[in-house]
Amino acid sequence: MGKTLKRKGDKNMKKMRKIFAVLLTLAMVLGMSMTAFATEVGTKVDGTASLTVNGLVPGEETTVSIYKVVKWNAAGSTWELGKGVTDADVTLTDKPVTINWNNFAAKRANLEQVGTTATVTDGTVTFHGLDIGAYYVYAQSDKTSYNPMGEAVYTYDENTGLMKPADKTIDAKGSTYTLTKAFAGTDGTTTYQVVNRGETVPFTITAVFPSYDKDATDREFQITDEPTGMKVTEVTVKVGGTALTPGTDTYSLVSVNNDGSDGDPITLPAAEGQKVRVRFASNYIGENNTHAGQTVTVEVKAQITDAATFANKASSDKGNNTPEVNGKLGSITINKYDENYKADATDNKLLAGAEFSIAPKDGAKIQFVYVGEEGGTSVYKKATAEEIADANTVKVTNIVAKDGVVVAKGLDDGEYEIVEEKAPAGYSVVEVPNVTIANGDNPVATANVADSKLHSLPHTGGMGTTLFTIAGCAIMVAAAGFFFASRKRVNK
Secondary structure (H helix, E strand, O other): OHHHHHHHHHHHHHHHHHHHHHHHHHHHHHHOOOOOOOOOOOEEOOOOEEEEEEOOOOOOOEEEEEEEEEEEEOOOOEEEEOOOOOOOOEEOOOOOOEEOHHHHOOOHHHOEEOOOOEEEOOOOEEEEEEOOEEEEEEEEOOOOEEOOEEEEOOEEEOOOOEEEOOOEEEEOOEHHHHOEEEEOOOOOOOOOOEEOOOOEEEEEEEEEOOOOOOOOOOOOOEEEEEEEOEEEEEEEEEEOOEEOOOOOOOEEEEEEOOOOOEEEEOOOOOOOOOOEEEEEOHHHHOOOOOOOOOEEEEEEEEEEOOOOEEEEEEEEOOOOOOOEEEEEEEEEEEEEEOOOOOOOOOOOOEOOOEEEEEEEOOOOOOOEEEEEEEOOEEEEEEOOHHHHHOOOOOOEOOEEEOOOEEEEEEEOOEEEEEEEEEOOOOEEOOEOOOEEEOOOOOOEEEEEEEOEEOOOOOOOOHHHHHHHHHHHHHHHHHHHHHHHHHHHHHHO
């Protein structure tokens, strides 16, 4: 009997131990907490993840490496900094965790590399067998440098409280894809900007400073500005928000040869249509990727010289895109018609020789330079400041519709006042309504002006003149007679 009770007690004890073990496990699962990339906590489960990098330049041999910068401590249920990572790179106290990927380019040699470096040519690569954590990805080819990038490979289930590895994808962003250009002070969405001929227009080129592999042989970096219908007058270069002074330790400005190679050092203002290249010095690029990932801003000021359109294009040796900003100059066409003008008619008669002045609303009359006659149209262009100052350049404020049509080119958008200064022979000047040049891809205004014909006294030759003179004398004699007769009546 005693033995039987003992056996039953042993069995009960074993059952209690099993139950206690289960309860203990459950308590551990429920008790685990962490500061994670999400705002909740969870537990690590078995398994690994993969990280795929897309968007690499196809056909280029690209070196891709991956480094663990944040790792998961399952025992402590916490995130930890990886090897070589500091609080300046990763802020674990934030929810979600914040990571400054740009910081890792210069300290890549001190980080914990995961697996082997991959060399790919098809534009994509996948890294397998990754534990829960955050990974920095480095990519570099001989021609293209890529922005620092990374990703955390996990998911969190709010319902179960579990965290598990998850496959993730990154789209690589190289300087190839980040070179942009815009009118300074705009958001870059304006397709056209209308300006005055001779006006100086600011542009902004934005890029990312490349990173270089320690064994890279192509340690060069340049950005080229290509103007059309304008000339570059000023260039300011900033890296990481800091303005650089040109020199042997920073950058130089050079012209560009027809084959794309560097030309001679250039002094601003450049010639009309001359390309201007910003060439970063090898000393500034260095060997430690000090500036890798920093924003590069090239501020360009260019004077508009053409009387119709202008364009400004940017390019870089570390990219294959060439963003371009376009603009136009406005114009006003004045058609001079006789008094029978009808808006819908096709046979309206043009009058030759009228003269007009043009001024911005409430502004001074514009000075123009005569271009010539083009297909029955008299063409003028707005004088630049240099032309106004040049005594040898002929300027006028009155533009002449030699054959009835005159066009004034090189004008900004806005409202303009037109005054008919001189009418054709036999006609009187008339008031001309204001016209407006709109900002956009069609900055053209038209004024149709119909003059009033002067009415002259009849003329019938010599006999008519004689009769007119005799009639006039008779009227004068009658008036005199009436005057003296009136005086006699008064004297009586």
